[in-house]
Amino acid sequence: xxxxxxxxxxxxxxxxxxxxxxxxxxxxxxxxxxxxxxxxxxxxxxxxxxxxxxxxxxxxxxxxxxxxxxxxxxxxxxxxxxxxxxxxxxxxxxxxxxxxxxxxxxxxxxxxxxxxxxxxxxxxxxxxxxxxxx
Numbered sequence: 001x002x003x004x005x006x007x008x009x010x011x012x013x014x015x016x017x018x019x020x021x022x023x024x025x026x027x028x029x030x031x032x033x034x035x036x037x038x039x040x041x042x043x044x045x046x047x048x049x050x051x052x053x054x055x056x057x058x059x060x061x062x063x064x065x066x067x068x069x070x071x072x073x074x075x076x077x078x079x080x081x082x083x084x085x086x087x088x089x090x091x092x093x094x095x096x097x098x099x100x101x102x103x104x105x106x107x108x109x110x111x112x113x114x115x116x117x118x119x120x121x122x123x124x125x126x127x128x129x130x131x132x133x134x
Contacts, residue, residue: 008077008107015073015080023076024060027053030083039098044130048105051130052078055119067119071112078108 023030034049052075058064059072082101109116109131120127 004103004107005111008074008104008111011077011081012070012074012108015076019080020056020060020072020076023079024056026083027057030079033083037098039102042098042102045098045102045105048109048130049079049082049101051116051120051125052105052108054123055116058119058123064119064122066122067115071115074108074112078105 031050031053034046034053037046037049039045055064055067055075056072056079059067059069081104113131117127117131119125120130
């Protein structure tokens with residue numbers, strides 16, 4: 001997990017306001033893409049990606065400014081990674097195609113758990129359904 005965490009921290013550090021704005025513009029398309037993922041080995045992945053998309057949306061639209069920008073940047077990186085057409089494990093690989101996306105998302109959720117749990121509480125979302133501890 002340490003290598004994934006290092007990868008996520010580096011990627012989140014590359015997120016600029018321009019990238020954040022671009023991801024925000026693409027959120028409707030990304031949410032649709034994520035909803036169509038078929039990842040039975042990773043049953044929480046779609047819901048986790050949707051949660052991270054909601055974090056970005058609420059931050060950019062100024063509906064929630066309490067969440068730190070570093071957590072928003074990490075969420076943005078996770079969505080960018082999940083959307084990539086070329087990644088560490090091709091999505092078409094049976095059973096394990098979404099393992100890398102799941103690992104990135106899990107690392108983001110664990111690293112920023114306090115911020116995301118507080119966001120979920122403010123928005124009356126069930127954090128236990130989103131977190132990897134479910």
